[in-house]
Amino acid sequence: MAVSHTYAATEPHRAQVRVISAREATRNERRQYETEPR
Known part of the structure; x- marks a missing residue:
């Protein structure tokens, strides 16, 4: 599977994908x- 995504760190131990x-x-x-x- 090929996936395009965004990733943003919202807090020190949380992220929004x-x-x-x-x-x-x-x-x-x-x-x-x-x-x-890899």
């Missing part, structure tokens, strides 16, 4: 994710 869009990842995106070091 908004999902903008989500879709199934393409074959190339999956391959890239699986082979890149």
Whole structure:
């Protein structure tokens, strides 16, 4: 799954995350994710 989102720290131990869009990842995106070091 490919996800676009925003992230904002609202307090020291809290955050607000908004999902903008989500879709199934393409074959190339999956391959890239699986082979890149994390």
